[in-house]
Amino acid sequence: MRFVNPKKALVAAVAAAVSGPQLAAAETFVLEELVVTAQKREQNLQDVPVSVNVVGGEAISEGGIGNLEEMSALVPNLSINQSPQNLSIYVRGLGSGDNQGFEQSVGLFIDGVYAGRSKQFQAPFMDVASVEVLRGPQGTLFGKNTIAGAMTVNTAKPTDDVEMLLKTSYEPRYNSYDVEGVISGPITDTLKGRLAVSQSETGGYLKNTNAAIDDDEPEEQNAVVRGTLVWDASDDLEVIAKYEWGHSESTGRGYRMDGVGVWGTALQAADPNWDPNDESERTTNTEEEADTNSDSFTLTMNYALGEYELTSITGYSEFNYDEVVDGDSTSLDALRMPQSQEFDQWSQELRLTSPLGGDIDFIAGLYFQTSDFNLHRRIDTRLAEYAFVDAQLVFVPEAGAYSDYEQESETYAAFGSVTWHATEQLHLTGGLRYTIEEKDAKRNMVFTGYDTYSALADVYDPAAPAGPFPANEYGRAVGGMQLLGVYEHDVEGDRRAENVSPSLKVQYDLSDDVMLYASISKAFKSGGYNAIGNQGDDPGEYGLSPNQFDFDEEEALAFELGGKTVLMDGAAQLNFALFRTEYTDLQVSNFQGDTFIVGNAAEAISQGLEVDGTMRLSETLFLNASFAYLDAHYSKYEDASCTAGQLAATAIGQVCSQDLTDKDLANAPEWSGNIGLDQEFILSDNLLLRTHVDVAYTGEQYLSSDLDDNSKEDSHITANARVALSDADGSWEVALVGKNLTDEEIRTWSNDPLLLTGAHFSYYAPPRTVAVQFNLKY
Template sequence: MKRFSLVVTPLLAGLLSSTLHAQTVEPVAIKTKPKGGQIEEVVVTARKREENIQETPVAITALSGDALRELGITTTADLSKTVPSLQINDSTSAQIYIRGIGQRAPMARFDPSVSVYLDGIFIPRADGQLLDTIDIASVQVLRGPQGTLFGKNNTGGALVFTLQKPGDEVSGYIEGALGNYADQRLRAGIDLPVNESFSTRLAVNYQRRDGFLDDLSTPRNQSRDRQSLTLQTRWLINDDWSMDSFGFFGRVRERYPSYHCKITSEDALFVNGLGLLWPGDTDPSNPSAYRENCEANNRDALPDLVTNQGPSQQQNKASDTIMLGATFDWEINDITSAKFIFGVRDAVKIGPQSAADEGGPQPFLRGLTLGDNAQDSYTFEMQLNGSFGEGAVDYTAGFFFQDEYKSERFLTSSPLTGAELATLGVLLAGQSGVDLGALESLIGSLGSVPGGTVPLILSAAPLSLVQDFDISGQTYALFSQATWHITENIEMTVGGRYTEEYRTSDLISRNADLGAVLSTISSADPRFVPAYEDMGVMAYLGPWADDPIALANDILTSAYPDIIGAPLGEASYDDKDSVFRQFTPMVSAAWVMPEEWFNDSLFDSTMIYATWSNGFKSGFHEPAGVDGLVEIQPEELENQELGIKLDALDRTLRINLALYSMTFKNMQLITVNVDSANGLIITSQNAGESIIEGGEVEMTWLPSENWMVNFSYSNNNYKYEEFMDNDLYSLAAKAQFVPVDRSQEDFAVSPKQTAAFGVQYTALTPLGVFIPRIDVSYKDKAYMGLDPVSWEVAQTNPDVIYAPAYTLVDARLTWVNPDSGLNIAGYIKNLTDERYDIGAVATSDSLGTYSQVLGDPRTFGIELRQEF
């Protein structure tokens, strides 16, 4: 049967956006060496040695904790305003994209394409990756595949967070903020040493903000309500051993943003493509309820910052997280050390939470997570770092293990719909075991009804489908990397990682019991006569003017008022096991030009590097209607990169440039397909091959000791070389496979161009230090289509498929009292009150709608920070 399951002062130094070594596998300590009016030399301790970031051959943007505060960055999502090629959307689901590579869907079966680490511990779930920047010593954005030393699901890159470590004397800070929309923030951290060898640090975070989106039916959406506590210890066991540990406890009780709706295609299956009628349709010759439902939530027809998504929306964002970590450092000898990293993460995503609907106030099509969904993971990593040949070769080698379990209970539902007999015949065409003649005779025997044809009520899309998905998996990896310092100025790095991913999936599915549905409705109102149980078909002995579709749905809702909304039939079971194996090598060469070449020139130092690297993202199992679980192949990425890093103008100008070309194989994409019973399903597929070519530039300039200018720019060009799909209408109406070439489409979600510009002035006065700063960020338009017809629509009406380009302006004024440690800052984010989208999806084949999620409007407030 058919199913449509659509589911240069210290202050200046802290602000420098710098480049760190891509092979960092331990928390990075950022050190600076003052050079007066010059850009300070940034030194990192990544592989048990200090390295100048301008002499390390990969593009990474790094920001210290001070820089995050000065830029007003309080959440991970804010990083995308500053970092080139980084796109982070925090709407109904967390999405992190680097260079056009990321994961769009929020379901548990999908792994993220960009890895996030906290103190060396991998966070495997996308909805747990958007950490607050509380008590962060530094954050690094590693762009491009990091398949050797990081490895785990790293086709896009990695975000590496390092906590502020406990100090050896009592010190700390307390920070508070008040802003519009009743924004309240409180942060505090304190070092509490116990003795010379054991120190602790406690940090707390509280933030609450009212939502800025008024919905006509529900409380304000896009609110914030989160609390967290971090406890750290540092134990210097002896001269050779030390241990750092942390416990993170987080609680989130917020509301996702509601969204707006536009009709993209009149020919979409659920608009006019199949001739279906919806609750509210009383004239089969002029169906309008579906369109009117979407248009009732059209942004252009509503007041500013108002949505109309209806009382059934479940925009709840609720989760509890416990994360524990411990890192043991062992100094084996002067040139060799080992590190052992243990991590535990226990998180619960609390339902119900809306994952998708068609965008209108009536619950025509819904996707929700229900109940408590578990996310448990255990990780262990061992690293060995050292050198040989009198320091000619530095190496890192190790082993990684992860054991993860996740569960998800997902509901896909829609109302009973309506159709005339001719439409019903199309819907049933191609299905085995259906006697259309007998069905026609049955309906014909009912006679005529006032006002024309006999109204038919049916379940054309899943009335209620509840799926319990349990996924467990283990990851084993061996990695090694060595850097050969061929000369004082030339080095070559070679590395590789072998990974095995074991994935086991168990799926329990329960569809609505359509026989019980027919019995319930016909018993309550004898005008409804059961006709064909497999699709829940009923004839209504009355006119269309009675709105029989709404009558039938009202009866069902009264009988089953819970969120599932229908009786469920017997459970079906499926399970699948797979093993995915991959070797990801890398080679990099770097040349630091001799300093004597730059005597009496504009340049101070220059490094050129070339890198060839690979990334791998595990495959997974996907529910595919009556076919149960199917296997989706892993993603593979090959990257070729050329970069240059230079300091000039007596080290007052720094420019870092990267050019790259990436070949993407088996890219995992969401699409709509058909199962073996000709039922339409939302599923995943692998695009054969695609190419990403682009470039990034980052610049820091100090025109004087008081001025600082930052600039970044990225340009990424995406192209599918091979991407075949199926025509959805042919599948639905004719049960025919008609291939569609989608290789001309743009990549979804990621803008081609991004830019950021910031300027800051430091004024030293008798009243203290005043630091005004302004930041401007630009994002190009982004394609948001999901299916082939969306691309066709985009050629003539891009406004209903593309998220528009936008520019955000942030301003900040900070006053610092150097003697007392008191900082006071006033800020305005989105100074021009720009309206822009942080999430959107267009499904023109099936739903025929474009759902848009608004980003934050103008916000402002004042912050106070006291250090002691």
């Protein structure tokens, strides 16, 4: 077997695309049509005037992609990061910050149901048909508006014939495995069913050296069951019902201290086994645990009204989440933070779709969504050290605080899109969305004893004599909590947003093989509330300045110019998109210690170029390549939150802010791209050998929204590969799957720990893994 250099292959593909006339006589191999539902109809990808990337379910399964984070390397200008509080999705440098009060700016849709919170669905990539990533605002075709983009996941549906699948994999380096079973087929003449079950366990790749824990972290166990029924109730009515249950448990987290500042001696005294220079070690004295239970139900009905189709999508989802976090991120016995979340959501979408073929076609819809979110969290502290309170040296006794956050949300929307086929080549599309969003929220915080819900006044006597210190234990405990920036408070608010967002798109078919389009659209995302603030806005509820409880709506004006082309008589496709999006009042969230400060940046711009292509080099050799250039920056942001270093340098009693005007957005590398090769070899009449290799490049980027230099992640290249042996009809397959084969050390999120000024901690992606897969299919 001859090794194919990916860079040379890409050059060859570009050269071939430019020299079409010289290849007229050469043998060509036509690419299969790729069908997408980006515009709520089944269409050839090359006919869709949207910047969209598609990843098939087979590629997800074969690549061992089990979570959203691993999608980042497959789609340029897509970044999905795990952080202390959430899973954040960024497209073209725009996404939601890390705060439970934020909804995602990039919408995640599972079988048409909006999932604004990552814990709503435990295994979005189990038994998947396809994943489509749409870049830019998407408001006139989706029930829930999305201001930065949309990721739509289509799960596999029941089959007409009986089908059984068993997929297993084992990764020995970290003792990880997963097992997935599927059975699908007809139940009666009009009813089909599909049942998918998965169980997985992921071993830890960071050694927690604290003697009380002494284990590899993070470790995670997941179990998911999904059942789908399709009932052909009549010639005109199709009913699809889907239920999914998920359970996840994890111990430890994927972060470690990567900068100790002046705290090295203290940290090593707390854990003598820990080596701050060992990249495979972490240290915490709290066993960090998380437990999630989720349920979801989706009912989809498609009813034919003559040539029109009426679609109803009813969705319900809920989850309960409990976790314990080491708040100081080290083995210092200083801070412990348990929390729990409860969430439920109902949504209803009605959509009418006209037939194609006439001069005018349209899609019109109505949408309603209601959700309730509750967050209960504690802050328990044992400073166990001398600290300054009121400019005097005092001992701070252990204490705690309890916060309760409640939010109710309702969304009403009408949306639609009309296309006029002016000529056979010229198509004009106008869209309009009208949205009303209402939110009510309240948050309080009260001081308690350590690890108890008893009021602090019941633990320490406020009237006790002062003793040798300037205040009694109650006063010193209150002073210690306020030293951490935690104040008793009670805040509440309600808000109502009303918005009209139009769009206009022009599509022109230069030929059967070349389509150009241009679009302009406005988009909107409603404001909300800070779920995890530690201070209020009334006197006595904050330190230097009031903390903002709510944040305002953000708006976007987007421009895009793109093209879809078919080359070499159908053997190649090349697509591109030039874009510019101007954001006003961009919602931002900055991590400071154990909490997040939310607000709005005045103005931001995201602009650039995306190019992707596919080429069939032979009957069995395929090349896929894509790259993106991105310029995403704040065009005006004069009062941004400070870095930890800037805060430390600020005089006591002064409010710190920094000017980030013309500075880059976080999670927005200037260059990104990937290239992949797929080859199939026929070894005999009954044996096939299939190989896949992909290489991804991600440019330098900031991982923290305050643009702290400590959070600047260097550019890196990662490589994945797969080699599979199977029989000709695919009834069995054995494969080796390698991820991050270059063993790159990749940070995905980074910031400063509470209390330890000058130190730094970061979340890390898993190192190199090589797994063996075994699949059976009937």
